[in-house]
Amino acid sequence: MPKPHPEEFREDVVRVARNRGPGVTVEQVAADFGVHAMTLWKWMRRAAIDDGAKPGTTSQESTELREARRRIKLPEQGNEVLRRAAAYLSQACLPKRIYPLVREPAVDGVPVTVACRVLKLAGQPHSRWLDKPVADAAVEEAHRANALFDAHREDPESGSRFLADEARVTGAGTADRTAWRICPDNRWRSVFGKKRGGVEKAGPPVHDDLVRRGFTADGPNRLWLTDIAEHPAAEGKRCLCAVKDVSGKRIVGCSIDARMKSRPAVTALDNAVARRDSVAGCVLHGDRGSQFRSRKSVRALDPHQIVGSMGRAGAAGDNAAMESSFGLLQKDVLDRRAWATRQELRIAIVTWIEKTYHRRRRQAALGRPTPVECETVMTTPALQAA
Numbered sequence: 259m260p261k262p263h264p265e266e267f268r269e270d271v272v273r274v275a276r277n278r279g280p281g282v283t284v285e286q287v288a289a290d291f292g293v294h295a296m297t298l299w300k301w302m303r304r305a306a307i308d309d310g311a312k313p314g315t316t317s318q319e320s321t322e323l324r325e326a327r328r329r330i331k332l333p334e335q336g337n338e339v340l341r342r343a344a345a346y347l348s349q350a351c352l353p354k355r356i357y358p359l360v361r362e363p364a365v366d367g368v369p370v371t372v373a374c375r376v377l378k379l380a381g382q383p384h385s386r387w388l389d390k391p392v393a394d395a396a397v398e399e400a401h402r403a404n405a406l407f408d409a410h411r412e413d414p415e416s417g418s419r420f421l422a423d424e425a426r427v428t429g430a431g432t433a434d435r436t437a438w439r440i441c442p443d444n445r446w447r448s449v450f451g452k453k454r455g456g457v458e459k460a461g462p463p464v465h466d467d468l469v470r471r472g473f474t475a476d477g478p479n480r481l482w483l484t485d486i487a488e489h490p491a492a493e494g495k496r497c498l499c500a501v502k503d504v505s506g507k508r509i510v511g512c513s514i515d516a517r518m519k520s521r522p523a524v525t526a527l528d529n530a531v532a533r534r535d536s537v538a539g540c541v542l543h544g545d546r547g548s549q550f551r552s553r554k555s556v557r558a559l560d561p562h563q564i565v566g567s568m569g570r571a572g573a574a575g576d577n578a579a580m581e582s583s584f585g586l587l588q589k590d591v592l593d594r595r596a597w598a599t600r601q602e603l604r605i606a607i608v609t610w611i612e613k614t615y616h617r618r619r620r621q622a623a624l625g626r627p628t629p630v631e632c633e634t635v636m637t638t639p640a641l642q643a644a
Contacts, residue, residue, distance in 0.1 A: 263293070268301050422434050461546065466567065482540055
């Protein structure tokens, strides 16, 4: 198919045809410029319409109309892609492959660029997938899985390491680690294997560990510790989040809620700040719980200029000073009896904190005073009055 003539060339040909001399026909002008006479007549008619000499749709109006139709068609195509994607991904029995969702609408006229934009996919990986829908790594993984399956079918009592040895004998190069990964995915387990309960993996830390198990402070509001725990009652569980000042061992803020979410962590921090005057620069150290890694908990530190700190995952010793206080509460109150109502459990927790722990529990690390007595010694009279 020949390429269209440039716009400037067409305008020049029409201009020459309009200003042709006597006895010169349009066909002669068309032959001089190397275009067909019918084509030149169409160009002249289009130019007359654009100039307003003849009725009809101008070139600018045609362009705007095509652009409007394109803009109207784009949302319809995007909705069609989303409808097919929802229907495809809702089928639990099929493997979730995204690139076919780009190829299938393209057969019905939906551009690939529209499908990639709606599904938020890059076009270049899709082009590579078209050239090779099944990667070499996937083929090699399938061969290894077949070898492990053959070994498992012959001896279903063996574990992944034995299956890897049997697969290597048949020529399939499979490492023990690869077999350990493939076998659970296909539910190939030894009949003598011990079933283990699932353990939730801790998320990434949002703060560095600034404490490193150094639970000491040279004054109030220098280092705070926080933790969260729950205890059941007949009506339902209660969750306690507490904030403890290391210098005097006093629990400066706490919150009791029905759910172990970020809300009690934020409320406990706000209660602690409300009871203290100057907390700028204070370090708040906690564990890797999701409550303290949430965006709400992280944002709650900035207005008070508090610095966050976080220990390692699964290392209770990184927050041992706070864990010991919760252990005392568990031993002295919570495990003593069965609790019928949430209100009863809440009253018991608050009473133990304010009456027993603060005013009767002597701290050996501080020279045997109670937290209230220790804080009285370290706090100035002005702060006491506040």
